Amino acid sequence: MSAPGTSFDQSGILPVASGRASWRHLRRLLNEQRRPVTTVLVIQAVASSAGLVGPKVLEDVINNVTRSGGAGRIDTAILIFAAALVVQTVLTGVSRGLGAVLGERVLARLREQFVARVLDLPLGVVERAGSGDLLTRASTDVDDLSYTVRAGLPQLLVASVTAVLAMAALLWTAPVLGLALVPSIPLLAVGTRWYLRRARSAYQGEMAAYARVNSDIQESVAAGRTIEAFRLGPSRTAQTDRHIKEWIAWERRTLGLRTVFFGVSEVGYVIPLVLTILLGGLLHISGGLSVGAVTAAALYAQQLIGPVDTLLAWMDEVQVASASLSRVLGVHEIDPAPTTADEPVDEQVAARALAYAYNEGHDVLRGVDLAPVPGARVAVVGPSGAGKSTLALLLAGIYAPRSGRATVGGVDSHLIPPGRLRREIALVTQEHHLFAASIRDNLRLVVPDAGDEELYAALDAVDAGDAVRALPDGLDTRIGSAGSVLAPGVAQQIAIARLVLADPHTLVLDEATSLLNPGAARHLERSLARLLKGRTVIAISHRLHTANDADLVAVVEDGRITEFGGHDELLAASGAYAALWRSWQGGVS
Numbered sequence: 001m002s003a004p005g006t007s008f009d010q011s012g013i014l015p016v017a018s019g020r021a022s023w024r025h026l027r028r029l030l031n032e033q034r035r036p037v038t039t040v041l042v043i044q045a046v047a048s049s050a051g052l053v054g055p056k057v058l059e060d061v062i063n064n065v066t067r068s069g070g071a072g073r074i075d076t077a078i079l080i081f082a083a084a085l086v087v088q089t090v091l092t093g094v095s096r097g098l099g100a101v102l103g104e105r106v107l108a109r110l111r112e113q114f115v116a117r118v119l120d121l122p123l124g125v126v127e128r129a130g131s132g133d134l135l136t137r138a139s140t141d142v143d144d145l146s147y148t149v150r151a152g153l154p155q156l157l158v159a160s161v162t163a164v165l166a167m168a169a170l171l172w173t174a175p176v177l178g179l180a181l182v183p184s185i186p187l188l189a190v191g192t193r194w195y196l197r198r199a200r201s202a203y204q205g206e207m208a209a210y211a212r213v214n215s216d217i218q219e220s221v222a223a224g225r226t227i228e229a230f231r232l233g234p235s236r237t238a239q240t241d242r243h244i245k246e247w248i249a250w251e252r253r254t255l256g257l258r259t260v261f262f263g264v265s266e267v268g269y270v271i272p273l274v275l276t277i278l279l280g281g282l283l284h285i286s287g288g289l290s291v292g293a294v295t296a297a298a299l300y301a302q303q304l305i306g307p308v309d310t311l312l313a314w315m316d317e318v319q320v321a322s323a324s325l326s327r328v329l330g331v332h333e334i335d336p337a338p339t340t341a342d343e344p345v346d347e348q349v350a351a352r353a354l355a356y357a358y359n360e361g362h363d364v365l366r367g368v369d370l371a372p373v374p375g376a377r378v379a380v381v382g383p384s385g386a387g388k389s390t391l392a393l394l395l396a397g398i399y400a401p402r403s404g405r406a407t408v409g410g411v412d413s414h415l416i417p418p419g420r421l422r423r424e425i426a427l428v429t430q431e432h433h434l435f436a437a438s439i440r441d442n443l444r445l446v447v448p449d450a451g452d453e454e455l456y457a458a459l460d461a462v463d464a465g466d467a468v469r470a471l472p473d474g475l476d477t478r479i480g481s482a483g484s485v486l487a488p489g490v491a492q493q494i495a496i497a498r499l500v501l502a503d504p505h506t507l508v509l510d511e512a513t514s515l516l517n518p519g520a521a522r523h524l525e526r527s528l529a530r531l532l533k534g535r536t537v538i539a540i541s542h543r544l545h546t547a548n549d550a551d552l553v554a555v556v557e558d559g560r561i562t563e564f565g566g567h568d569e570l571l572a573a574s575g576a577y578a579a580l581w582r583s584w585q586g587g588v589s
């Protein structure tokens with residue numbers, strides 16, 4: 001049985017949403033924007049309808065001419081024609097603008113939902129997946145999507161509405177001429193499918209082949225002397241020739257694809273026009289249709305070409321975008337971290353029969369019990385790979401146990417929402433992350449409404465107050481990015497001050513100072529010592545002198561606590577701890 005939040009693929013690859021799930025999500029997004037969507041569609045419908053007035057007016061003029069032999073009210077016709085053109089132009093511009101705004105809104109919602117969901121993911125899932133995949137989804141995939149939404153969505157909206165209306169107008173003018181559209185549909189569908197299936201890999205091949213030729217030439221130029229010295233000229237030339245030939249072959253291939261596809265689509269566009277005129281002509285001869293109606297219908301068939309062309313041209317981009325969308329929406333397929341509303345009743349941190357496995361069937365912790373009296377200091381020692389860091393992650397609520405419980409005040413740690421959990425227990429490792437923001441913002445992450453006095457008090461508590469006061473911008477100093485003016489030690493102290501502000505009653509230290517040089521470590525330990533005062537501390541360390549200071553020592557070996565007791569007591573017992581202590585003493589003396 002797997003614990004909640006750990007049920008997804010252990011390989012760490014985040015899921016990708018299915019086409020249907022993406023579509024459902026997109027519909028829900030558009031539903032949220034129902035008003036703007038309707039507005040854009042209505043305005044575009046009016047604009048496109050205005051575009052359909054021209055052929056109708058022409059139909060009247062032609063019918064007047066053929067019937068009465070005179071042009072009739074031709075100036076009125078021209079006026080209507082011109083007015084329709086103005087309306088169409090203006091409204092198309094408006095709907096494109098609104099369509100672009102709509103696109104940005106949808107994108108913004110997508111990004112917001114992505115970030116919100118990622119922040120709600122179980123920490124263990126994010127740890128396992130690594131940040132790379134999430135970052136790619138948040139950057140590259142969202143960018144691909146943005147391009148299509150920004151540039152494509154307004155055009156696609158305009159084209160779809162125009163195409164539908166032109167078709168409707170054709171059918172309204174002469175329903176039978178709808179037959180003229182029929183042969184094009186399968187032709188365009190099959191042709192487009194054929195092209196899209198081949199185009200992407202062909203263009204990738206062409207780009208790769210071009211890149212090879214480019215690097216051949218660059219290398220040959222850069223290494224000209226070496227090539228001459230070793231008489232590599234002929235072989236370099238032969239290689240470049242071969243790569244050029246490959247490139248040409250790819251060019252031929254993509255050109256071939258374009259030739260076929262453009263040919264097919266041109267035929268697809270022209271067939272309705274030809275058939276409209278042919279069928280219309282026959283019908284006119286048999287007396288079924290006026291010349292005006294045939295003309296109008298032919299013009300509508302002509303009007304279909306532009307929008308259909310746009311729709312087909314965007315097909316490829318839409319495919320890329322939908323692949324990106326599935327990846328962006330993939331995070332919604334993971335169950336969010338389960339949470340509880342239960343409040344811890346006291347400050348007791350406890351592990352009971354705790355077991356955990358990174359890979360099913362291989363427990364790295366088994367039956368671990370640990371319940372230090374609040375305020376106690378426990379040292380956790382043991383050989384590398386024993387499971388100490390895993391124990392720390394479970395106690396701090398970052399992983400959910402496979403079985404057993406890790407609790408704070410009687411509530412399962414991994415179920416407490418992060419914002420509340422950090423007031424109870426915090427994990428301190430050697431990584432101190434500061435965000436690219438001011439010192440004030442970094443500190444306020446944990447106490448959003450803290451005033452400067454409170455912030456300086458926290459900094460003073462870790463001995464960093466004066467260092468920050470001495471900065472020209474004080475708390476407004478930007479840190480965490482390139483060009484930061486802080487000494488690395490101060491940065492670490494700020495991270496520790498953040499813990500002072502969070503004020504958890506229990507701290508789990510996992511080798512917090514092991515990577516530092518002895519001088520820096522002592523400095524940091526002084527700051528840490530102030531943080532630790534009055535709190536429960538579970539300290540994992542290779543440096544056994546922390547064990548010496550601790551009230552109790554737990555020895556972890558192969559996923560279990562094998563010895564537990566006071567330093568002297570364990571030394572007297574001459575077990576694993578005594579052996580570790582002796583070898584450490586030997587090492588430092």
Ligand SMILES: Nc1ncnc2c1ncn2[C@@H]1O[C@H](COP(=O)(O)OP(=O)(O)OP(=O)(O)O)[C@@H](O)[C@H]1O
Binds near residue numbers: 358359364387388390
């Ligand atoms: N992300 C992971 N995926 C799979 N196995 C892991 C992972 N992290 C740790 N392990 C394995 O779990 C076991 C316990 O590892 P853990 O890091 O808890 O040991 P440790 O006692 O902290 O060791 P060290 O003293 O070297 O830090 C080891 O066998 C380790 O290989």
Ligand SMILES: [Mg+2]
Binds near residue numbers: 510
């Ligand atoms: Mg470790």
